[in-house]
Amino acid sequence: MPTAMNLQGPCPTCGHLGKSLESKMLRKASDAIGKFLDQTYFDQIPLAQIDSILEGHGFNSNGQLCGLLVGREGRLHVQVGPNTWLAMSWYRMVSGRYEVVGYLG
Numbered sequence: 001m002p003t004a005m006n007l008q009g010p011c012p013t014c015g016h017l018g019k020s021l022e023s024k025m026l027r028k029a030s031d032a033i034g035k036f037l038d039q040t041y042f043d044q045i046p047l048a049q050i051d052s053i054l055e056g057h058g059f060n061s062n063g064q065l066c067g068l069l070v071g072r073e074g075r076l077h078v079q080v081g082p083n084t085w086l087a088m089s090w091y092r093m094v095s096g097r098y099e100v101v102g103y104l105g
Contacts, residue, residue: 026084029057030104033086041097045069045090050102054080059104061086080104 032053036046047065054061059080069076075089088102 022081022083025058026081026104029054029059032057033102033104037100037102041093041095041099043097045098045100050086050088054086059084 033050036049036053047067047069051061051065054065061078061080064078065086069090071092073089073091075087078086078088080086084104086102086104088100090098090100092098
């Protein structure tokens with residue numbers, strides 16, 4: 001499977017240009033992240049699960065999603081492909097659970 005980080009020129013399998021292939025991968029991965037995050041509130045910010053979704057769709061956060069996100073609310077932007085960034089924000093509710101929103105662009 002091609003990865004977004006090594007897209008250079010046309011795909012050897014289908015002949016599509018790299019940026020076009022990355023755009024298709026981006027849409028699928030962004031939809032998967034959206035479906036995962038829309039399903040519930042979280043006890044903690046699900047960094048490992050988001051990273052797994054990215055890797056499953058050919059993107060790579062290069063370890064930038066490993067860490068501790070602190071504060072009642074926050075945002076991050078991480079490059080996961082040559083032309084693709086993960087934008088994510090979180091808010092800790094009074095219940096202690098997190099609302100997390102994320103997408104690729």
